[in-house]
Structure formats: structure tokens, C-alpha cells
Amino acid sequence: MLRPLLLSTIAVAMLAACQREAAPPAAETAAPPPAAAPAASAHAFDPAIRAEDFAELVKTLSSDEFEGRGPGSPGEDKTVEYIKAQYERLGLKPGNGDSYFQTVPMTETTADPATTTLKIDANGKPYDLKFGTDMVVGTRTGQKEVKIDGSDLVFVGYGVNAPEQKWNDYAGVDVKGKTVVMFVNDPGFHTQDESLFEGKRMTYYGRWTYKFEEAARQGAAAAIIVHDTDGASYGWEVVRGSWSGAQFDLRAADDPAPRLPAQGWITADAAKKLFADAGLDLAAEYKAANKRGFKAKPLNAKLSLDLKSAVTEKQSRNVIGVLPGSKRPDEAIVYMAHWDHLGKHPDEPGDNIYNGAIDNATGVAGIIEVAGAFAAQEPKPERSVVFLAVTLEESGLLGSKYYVAHPTFPLNKTVGVVNIDAMSVAGKTRDITVVGFGSSELEDILKPIADKQGRKLHAETHPEAGGFFRSDHFNFAKAGVPALYVDGGNDLVEGGVAAGEAAGKDYGDNRYHKPADQYDAATWKLDGTMDDLTAVYDVGRELAGSDKWPNWYKGNAFKAARDEMMQAKPAQ
Structure with missing residues (x-):
């Protein structure tokens, strides 16, 4: 929904959920009969994080065939089946019992x-x-x-x-x-x-x-x-x-x-x-x-x-894949992105498909690329890694809200969350924006990774937009789970801060929540995007291979909830 660089001129529902001991009953989460997925691409994917693979995923998810990925529409059916197919390709296991889907009941x-x-x-x-x-x-x-x-x-x-x-x-x-x-x-x-x-x-x-x-x-x-x-x-x-x-x-x-x-x-x-x-x-x-x-x-x-x-009473679906941990499979790191966008507006003349290429086909492509890197990783992650593609973000962060109320891994077994929402495609940067900078110890893990890339961490340049409250990690944060939402930065290697601001204004004025948010091979610069994905992958790799339990920094409003859940008896 929001990224601080590309949406710097653009500016959730409150989370009432608390930790649950188990996922909802099977009748609540069974997926409806699947629709036929789009024909398989002839593209040859590589396990490594790679721009060509990322571009193929974005191009498909944001194509007119997916009809703007509107929840409850034929575009949803194609989208969730496509994501499921990618999870299966990578060898991820179903993340909700024996299903890749978690049904989210909704009212349209x-x-x-x-x-x-x-x-x-x-x-x-x-x-x-x-x-x-x-x-x-x-x-x-x-x-x-x-x-x-x-x-x-x-x-x-x-x-x-x-x-x-x-x-x-x-x-x-x-x-x-x-x-x-x-x-x-x-x-x-x-x-x-x-x-x-x-x-x-x-x-x-x-x-x-x-x-x-x-x-x-x-x-x-x-x-x-x-x-x-x-x-x-x-x-x-x-x-x-x-x-x-x-x-x-x-x-x-x-x-x-x-x-x-x-x-x-x-x-x-x-x-x-x-x-x-x-x-x-x-x-x-x-x-x-x-x-x-x-x-x-x-x-x-x-x-x-x-x-x-x-x-109309309808239902939508979160899509969940998991790579089980080799030593502590009951502990999980979550990578999350929302798959939904604004769908089709048949009453509008001209191009009325809101393709949502940047917002948020890039995020879904991002977690799939990170999943590929984890699946090929040696040694295998000691903790489980969950890849959560949520629905209804554009409607108030509802898919993530539902997941937090019905988690497939208990929240006190969830080590941390990395959210990817609307990635930068403006090129390499000298910095990394941490939305809500100064919030959690996940930043301590990110900092040396950024240092190796020659990049500096800083807060969003437009804090008045309230970006921390406008994407799905916020529901986890309200429940107490440390969450990291990073962005590609604002200081472009080619053009500096002025170019970064100009890219943000151009996107905000001309493409954000408009049909013009489409994949553009001619103008997108994905080298910086790959840096961002590598950085967030490295954060999860560090957590998945250690026994660290990062918390919110002292004084943060969400720390009390985390402290309380970690003092509770472990969920069975």
C-alpha cells in the first residue's frame, strides 16, 4: 500500500487480536474449489535471488489476465493459485495444516x-x-x-x-x-x-x-x-x-x-x-x-x-507456505507481502484495470525470491521460515489482521516479521529506509548487513505519511511481534536524494492506486531491488540459524505486549 521512497508524497485497521493457541477449525480455513491457474510460464527460474526471475513474477502478477487482483474476483483465483504454484515449485510445505490457503471470511x-x-x-x-x-x-x-x-x-x-x-x-x-x-x-x-x-x-x-x-x-x-x-x-x-x-x-x-x-x-x-x-x-x-x-x-x-x-458475503484467501526448520521447527520467521490490489473498475472509461505492479506485485515476487534462496540454502534453516501472502491489505490490513487472530504458528513462537510492500525500482541507493526507525532490535541485525552493502540506515524522509501504520506488519506489531519494514532508500547512486524524491513524486502523482501502476521493463532498475531483497534475506538467515529472540527497543509502545507473551506458557 505504501513505500516511503516511491510514495513519499502519499501518506489499518486497529488490531484487537491477541495470541491464539491454535489455528481456526478446518471448516473455517478450507479453500474453495480452485480455479484454473494461468498457463505455466516457460521461464527457467534460478534458486538465487535474481532480477530476471523477479521481473517474470511481477510481470505475471500485474498482467491484465490477473484483473488487478481484486479480492473475491476471478483475479483472486488466478493470483492465489499462481502463488501456490510458486510455493510448490520451491518445495515449500502447506502452511495451514495440509492446505496452502487460509480462508478469510469477508463482507463485500x-x-x-x-x-x-x-x-x-x-x-x-x-x-x-x-x-x-x-x-x-x-x-x-x-x-x-x-x-x-x-x-x-x-x-x-x-x-x-x-x-x-x-x-x-x-x-x-x-x-x-x-x-x-x-x-x-x-x-x-x-x-x-x-x-x-x-x-x-x-x-x-x-x-x-x-x-x-x-x-x-x-x-x-x-x-x-x-x-x-x-x-x-x-x-x-x-x-x-x-x-x-x-x-x-x-x-x-x-x-x-x-x-x-x-x-x-x-x-x-x-x-x-x-x-x-x-x-x-x-x-x-x-x-x-x-x-x-x-x-x-x-x-x-x-x-x-x-x-x-x-x-455480499464472500471469502478471500491468505496463501501460506513454510520451509520447516531443521532443528527448531516450532519457531518461525515470517516473510509477508500483500497480494491484493484494487481490481477492475468497469464503470470507468479506458484502462480500468488497476494492475498494482509496484503495489504490491513487487512484494509478492520478493517473498517468492527470498523463499527460493532459503529453499536452496545450505545448511538448511534451523528455524521454520513462513512465507505469508495476505489478502485485503488495501481494505484496511484485513488479511494480516485475520492471520494474527488465527496464526498458524503461535505468536510467542514467531521470532519476527519482515514485511515487503511496494519495492523500489528506482535503482541502487546509498541508504536503506527503515519505516518506524528506532523501533526494534531487528534493526541491530540489519545494520551490519547494510554496512556490508555500503548503505546507511535511517528513518523515512516523510514521517508525516504515517507509513508504519499503513502496511500489514502493523497488525503483528500491535500484537507484540517485532516487525521490520524496510525500503530501498532515498539517496540514489545515480542522482542522489533529488532523484529519489523526484521518483517518489512521479509515482505518487501518476501511478499510485491508478491503472498506470504497471510493469515497465524500459524504466525499472532492478539492481537496487536485488540489494534490498538480499538484505532482508540475510536478516532472516541470521535469525533462522540462531537462537536470538529480538524484542522491541525499551520505551517502544509494543514492547509490553511482547514481554507478556514471552512470559506466558509456551503454546502446545
Whole structure:
């Protein structure tokens, strides 16, 4: 979903799962009848990490034949069968009992833009907001129709309730049955005030997923986020593209997190008009919301919504392969990438297949290449190595969330996680970006590996994008398992930092979550990509051949969960 170099201009659901003693029952995880996989390629794969093999995998996964790898679509069937075939080619064992698949039950909800209406009445001035142009809205409840009639609008700043920060935007206001309007990102972001939260660096409170969940906990009828490109770290077209078409959620039975009847976004222009009609100045409210002691304000406006959706119960699949350890097979290192993307948008003219070559065919190709290296490794890994291709990342990290709730290796036997999401194809770099730098002792293992490559570790250059909270490793982190999410760096050998920033801006502006994210043999430079894969392979090789149990650094928010799970009795 996000990579700090290529998505430097672009900016998860919260994890409520705790460690389980066993995988879900067989009836829950049995795969549906498989679809015919695409014809086998004549490409001759090599066990070593190799650019030609990587390119072949990406080219296939991001081809039009895979239809944008939409969960629950024919493209999913082709994708998961292809990944399974690669695991079998490498000699990996099924990672979920006798199956390579872990079924993830899901609800597919598709709002109907033609019949969905959202009306605002501000100070007696009624008007409509147009779906896609002025707003996007949806529901996670599974209801085919959501009606809201004359709900009072309340401006709640950033919509944050953070006791440890002594900050509560809901203090003194009852929003039950009302519609809350809020800004994206954190208090302090727009002023860059380092005394508020983490200033420029986004915390989890800045993520839209948190804001909607908190609004649900407060009893709101609906929640609307005001879009701004800097705060979200992506433009309105990304919001429109991501929130139109089919939206996926875990079933309520599998995800007890609170849900709103309706949630969505409005454009900055729509917000400016709303606030002006309510007698407020939007720019002034940004300043007010960034100050301690902010008080929520009624907007003297009402919202009415008639949201019509098609709702279907479906299922998707995680794909899991494992290379059993030679000495301690009950302990595992996990390599993870999400296979899903945005599928097809038949209502859009022209090219409407969202191929997702960088996001995230590169990550899936990456874990397959690393799996090949482990399979050929001598001596064999002493610990098991798991290769986990998860679904529904683009829908809020749901496939990884489900796995963490139903792990095939107990979490207190999971040594660490290496996540690969949207790899750099911009060429060799002098550095390696560690998203969430300074988080865990996995960085201590990576550093000497980077040193040998002549590269330096550093934090992401755009921490305001909140990258640590926007990819699948975050679910493992919330549960306490140390996780490493690295990127190709920003200082290109050819062109330096300026070239790296330019590559990021070009991708963010022109290809991210767009049909143009396609494999491009003419422009991709895979020598740097191979350096990145070699580095993450070496991290796992070090862990798989040792008895190390890396932890989060002292003071990290996830360390307590790890300490607690490691003190518990080993799972049987």
C-alpha cells in the first residue's frame, strides 16, 4: 500500500487480536474449489535471488489476465493459485495444516453512487454533495441501506481521544446520534508543533481508521473526514479511487471493533463551504484544533444521508507456505507481502484495470525470491521460515489482521516479521529506509548487513505519511511481534536524494492506486531491488540459524505486549 521512497508524497485497521493457541477449525480455513491457474510460464527460474526471475513474477502478477487482483474476483483465483504454484515449485510445505490457503471470511459492500444522496442543511441553506466529486461515503455494517435524517453536525477537531497525551477532542460533548466532522492527521501537524503528539511525524491517532473507530466508540451516527493533501499525504483522486467500487471488511463476528453506520470524506472545497455556511472559517479552525484545550463545536448544520449498497458475503484467501526448520521447527520467521490490489473498475472509461505492479506485485515476487534462496540454502534453516501472502491489505490490513487472530504458528513462537510492500525500482541507493526507525532490535541485525552493502540506515524522509501504520506488519506489531519494514532508500547512486524524491513524486502523482501502476521493463532498475531483497534475506538467515529472540527497543509502545507473551506458557 505504501513505500516511503516511491510514495513519499502519499501518506489499518486497529488490531484487537491477541495470541491464539491454535489455528481456526478446518471448516473455517478450507479453500474453495480452485480455479484454473494461468498457463505455466516457460521461464527457467534460478534458486538465487535474481532480477530476471523477479521481473517474470511481477510481470505475471500485474498482467491484465490477473484483473488487478481484486479480492473475491476471478483475479483472486488466478493470483492465489499462481502463488501456490510458486510455493510448490520451491518445495515449500502447506502452511495451514495440509492446505496452502487460509480462508478469510469477508463482507463485500459496494455503494451505489447513482442512488446515494448526501444532503447538508447549514443555517437553512440546503444543498447536495455529489458522490466522488464532493464526497465519498460508505458503511461497514453490512446494511444494504443506511438512512440518516437531519443528524446534527459537530466539529471535533482531529477526532482524537488520547489520555496519555492529555488530549480529548470529545471532552464535554455528547455526539451520540450525531455526525462528527474532523481533520485528518494529528494535532500539531499543520503547525509542525513538536510539543503536540510527535509534530510532523504521524502517530496512529492521525490515521483515518483510528478516527472512524473512535467516533464509533463515542456513539456517533456518522463521521466525515475533511480531506487535505498534505494531511492525508495523498490527493483527492486517491480517496475517490480507493473508496469507490467494492469495499471489503471482515465479518463482525471476526472483528469486534466498533463500526459506524456511515463514514466517509469530503473535499477541502466542500468543507470550506460547510464551515462558511455555519459561520466558521476553515483556516481558523485548523489553528484552533491544533491548540491544547480545543473544544468541539456544533456546526449549526444537519446531515441527511440515504446510502444504498449491494452487500455480499464472500471469502478471500491468505496463501501460506513454510520451509520447516531443521532443528527448531516450532519457531518461525515470517516473510509477508500483500497480494491484493484494487481490481477492475468497469464503470470507468479506458484502462480500468488497476494492475498494482509496484503495489504490491513487487512484494509478492520478493517473498517468492527470498523463499527460493532459503529453499536452496545450505545448511538448511534451523528455524521454520513462513512465507505469508495476505489478502485485503488495501481494505484496511484485513488479511494480516485475520492471520494474527488465527496464526498458524503461535505468536510467542514467531521470532519476527519482515514485511515487503511496494519495492523500489528506482535503482541502487546509498541508504536503506527503515519505516518506524528506532523501533526494534531487528534493526541491530540489519545494520551490519547494510554496512556490508555500503548503505546507511535511517528513518523515512516523510514521517508525516504515517507509513508504519499503513502496511500489514502493523497488525503483528500491535500484537507484540517485532516487525521490520524496510525500503530501498532515498539517496540514489545515480542522482542522489533529488532523484529519489523526484521518483517518489512521479509515482505518487501518476501511478499510485491508478491503472498506470504497471510493469515497465524500459524504466525499472532492478539492481537496487536485488540489494534490498538480499538484505532482508540475510536478516532472516541470521535469525533462522540462531537462537536470538529480538524484542522491541525499551520505551517502544509494543514492547509490553511482547514481554507478556514471552512470559506466558509456551503454546502446545
